[in-house]
Amino acid sequence: MPEYKSLLKKYEEMLNIRMEKDKIKEVTKDTYLTDANSVFEALLWALSEESINKIVEARGFKGNYKKVIGDLKEIAAERKR
Numbered sequence: 001m002p003e004y005k006s007l008l009k010k011y012e013e014m015l016n017i018r019m020e021k022d023k024i025k026e027v028t029k030d031t032y033l034t035d036a037n038s039v040f041e042a043l044l045w046a047l048s049e050e051s052i053n054k055i056v057e058a059r060g061f062k063g064n065y066k067k068v069i070g071d072l073k074e075i076a077a078e079r080k081r
Helices: 007-020 026-046 049-058 066-078
Strands: none
Touching: 007 026, 026 066, 049 066
16 A cells, blocks of 8 residues: 555645645635644544444555544544534
8 A cells, every 4th residue: 555645744735835826825724724623523523433443444544543543532522612
């Protein structure tokens, strides 16, 4: 499986290109990155650990992601909205 940058890093690179072309300002880039993180948090909140693990397996990711999923769900659950 090829190595990929994290989705947020890749998204930030895309936003940096848009900033360099004066299509967005830095404050917009920062807002979009925060919004992207919120999307991930919402998905963590909405899906069960079992569902996320099945998706990870279906995507072909190798490894035991149960601890990571549990930790991320715990962090997301602690945040007040």
